[in-house]
Amino acid sequence: MAEQISTTNAWPGNPADLIPAGRKRLGWGLLAIATLALLAIIVVQILYKTEMSTVGFDTWRPVIYAYVLWGVALGAWQVLTRGEDGQRALFLLPALLFTIAMVIFPTLFGFYIALTDWNLSSFAGRRFNGLDNFWQMLADPYYRNALFNMVLYVLAVLVEYVIAFGLALLLNAQIRARKFFRVVFLLPLMLSPVAVSWMVGKSLMEYRFGPAATLARHLGWDNPAFFSDPITARISIMMLDAWTFIPFMMIMLLAGLQAMSREVLEAARVDGATAWQTFWQVTFPLMLPVSVTAVILRIIFKLKLADIIITLTSGGPGGATDSVSSFIYREYRDRSNVGYGTMLAMAYLVIIVVFVTWLLKFASRFVRNVN
């Protein structure tokens, strides 16, 4: 995401592409009708839902159909009025209209919900309460704790990176059965985190009979309870999450290693560098851009961490393993507290956007300085 691929304009607009005035009028007419129809259906629906009129639909779904039709009309308008340029715009329009409808509107709506006192299980309905949720959030020790956990979880990415780099180096060495090992190492990524947290977290690491616990006892840990005290529970969650996601970084790093020119390594060896020196002086600096991309992508995925925690510990013991997502999930599931939950989510969104923007800036400066 950091780098933008600069594109060249393959075909500049064709001024000779003459469009008859009638066709333009048709296009504009179509768009006007579609826009009016969309607005009309929204107005009718609002009036119906606020009980100011008796004509309307039970649900808002017709508005979606109207939006889709409006999108089609918009595309037709582009083609009819702008000819070939319009056909080009048609490539982008579906994805753009889809994303705007699915992200912008719900997010704006979310900011509104965040300012209301709204509990789905109570009959009181929605009540605007300004910044009350925000002040409540600032005083919420569990939310602060979840944010703190996210910091720890994100820091764990560095350990994952070291392991992934090691595995990538192993796979890049002159070995037999490379394809077999690559498939095997990739396997955890394809498994459903929910199934993994059941079969690994709850069964394999089970205190009494789990093989992992048995092994830990053999290694001299008398009381191998993986999820009962806060620190071990956090480490266990980190390990499980690492297990599923290490292949992701490993594959990116492996691709980077394979793209590296052999001559450079050869030259280092000829100059008499040891393997250790070669790695730190040649391989690692050359791999830095790929590493940064892999780590940033991984951090972005890490910030969404939820399903393992929800299924495995439900945030326990005492909120020690809660991620922000799993905390908000329970806020809704246990208390149906939509207003407050949304405020927490929106605050998280702001934090993430600031953090990731800083991370991208910092990373690009870091890569530039080292190289």
Place this chain on the structure above:
Amino acid sequence: MSVQTTDYTVSEIRSPAAFVASRVFIYGALVFWAFVCLFPIYWTITTSFKSAVDVTQGHLIPFVDFQPDWKGWRSLGLSPDSIFETSTVRDEFFKRFMNSVITSVGASGLAIIIGSLAAYGLVRYRYKFAWFKNEDISFFFLSQLILPPVVLALPFLVLYREVALLDTRVGLVLLYTLMVLPIVIWIMRDQFNSIPVELEEAALVDGLSIWGAFFRIVMPIALPGMVAAFILAMVLCWNEYFFAALLTSTDAKTIPVMVASQTGSQGINWWSMAALATAAIAPLAILGIALERYLIMGMTAGSVK
């Protein structure tokens, strides 16, 4: 080992002892990590053939430690002796399974279609919507990747209720499409960038329209990239749990939600749990292994220039 050494340049080998030591270390590490990756899967599959005693005593090796039995699969209605009998659990399982198939294939397909089109447009043409140029539009799409599901979850819960999409497969398909769209655009942009412009210019000279050139010339070349994007999207959608848990209740529940809700009143039946987990994991693991080349291609798109 003597045969192998012919593969290496002399400078890589310092002394025979060091060479053997490094081989032992490399293969030792490889085997260790392969064990780490495979053992949980082995444990899951074998547990589905265990009875309660075998689970609680931690027996590991079939036929030596314990006598395998179809117990777990029977409880799902999928063992050889129960497969032809009616089974409500099996019906339930297949219903969830089909939900998972339809939502993940539907979402991945939809994302490939609109994502490829957008990526192609962004790579080949210059756009200007108001003050947004190509770079801004690309950034807009890719920035969706950092949007955590939890931000959209509660607004969508409310909105879906209003438009009657709660607990429907269509609702999930739309959300999953949104979730994988940035990844698809990321991969496809890389793909289209690697196709020389001259091909399309030739097609246009030969009288094809812009869209004709896209479908007849560009798409066939970009097909491997589309497969890569599709399989990666499939993996993400199939394993998605957060939205599915929040937005479905009875009709549209997917496999991960079914797996997560398996706590009975008398504790957990590990054998049936393991059978269910195996069945949930297997289709995608097989697909992933078969199309591993594409999966890797998708993950490395754009990261290595």
